[in-house]
Amino acid sequence: MANSPSGDSVTGRLVRVLETFTPTRTVQTPAEIGRRAGLPSSTAHRVVADLVAAGLLDRDGEGRVSVGLRLWELATRSSLALRVRQAALPAMERVQARVREHTQLAILEQDEALFLERLSDPDAGANITRIAGRLPLHASSSGLVLLAFGDHELQERVLTQQLRRLTAMTPTDPAVVRRKLAEVRRLGHAIAPGSIEEVSTGVAVPVLDRAGRATAALSVVLPRDAATGVALDALHRAAHEVERALTRDS
């Protein structure tokens, strides 16, 4: 599936409008939306008016619009993301209480790591991750475990594309990533120093299904040169808890 399903269907246009909203761009005018979505101004105004009428966008006193709670409600109340996240939250809280650094949950979505949850300590360091944000599979510790414990077709698809460099430490040579994936499978965890942000090291473990495939990745973000032992122990315990919770649910 394409990352930005465009198409000229009404639904496609509607998605293009919603895609113009980001964590740092939460309020826009219809004209700005039209420009960013590549839609004629009249079309953008009409789609925005429809979305406002349906309660999916909220319009403020100055005519600017933002994503409404109704959309969040419709998306959340029956979603898989919520089930995985609820199953994982108690275990994540224990990791966070012990490690006191950003603790994260990611799943595979459209060949990227999509972050469902992040618990942060007020004293924790830098972290680029946002809830509902994405990171490339080859660069993040979460992505590496999703890839290493994912299916063969996924690995081939990802490794035959251009591997984006985020920092000087991001592995971009497919052969290097392949060796890394073999190591992740052997060790049962991934350590990714500096490959997302120079100052941080990501540490991740998979949450496995009965077939040994990763359904999710649990991770913490440590300062670059911190010891990883305590975090790894906490993450492995948490992953087993989540695996049990998901098996009990299903």
Add this chain to the structure above:
Amino acid sequence: MANSPSGDSVTGRLVRVLETFTPTRTVQTPAEIGRRAGLPSSTAHRVVADLVAAGLLDRDGEGRVSVGLRLWELATRSSLALRVRQAALPAMERVQARVREHTQLAILEQDEALFLERLSDPDAGANITRIAGRLPLHASSSGLVLLAFGDHELQERVLTQQLRRLTAMTPTDPAVVRRKLAEVRRLGHAIAPGSIEEVSTGVAVPVLDRAGRATAALSVVLPRDAATGVALDALHRAAHEVERALTRDS
């Protein structure tokens, strides 16, 4: 705004399709969706196909569909709900650690209490609330604080409608609810014994903005006859923390 914006626009039909998905009905056939959305079968099939093509619904091997992660991602990454919820989560965790019962965050949405978050103790008792679920304002402790610290128009609108009875303890006489709201304003919290479920008592406090209006309600669900003192103390401290966090952010 109506609860189910229908309308015959494409966006309206799309919302009607999404509204057929609930926490207990996460997978449906297009025919079931059409019946539940009140749409002709051919229309339902076309809207579902559009939504699948846009990545907002996922189709499984048997042709049944579920709400896709893409919709959750679009709804979540730029939403107000997420900002309030991230500001409240650390304080909610402290309440939950101390009280060890369901700890909840609700905001006002379309004249109901919409629950953004719930933290649950494995040993906590019954609780009807779901994340992205709603409860009537007059019946739930969260709703009572949102109403008591809400604007006058909201109160008149809610109190001049039929007040739905959920249990024998739900107040349905507008005069009784008015007295209750005055009490909630005086005390700074709401206690609602048995009005949502016979076996439980809800206890809620408002998170106030600078003008003294409720932006959210923090609540815990206790066994019906439990003492409320510890929960109230924990909730008041948490509300002040969240108020400070939201003020700092804005």
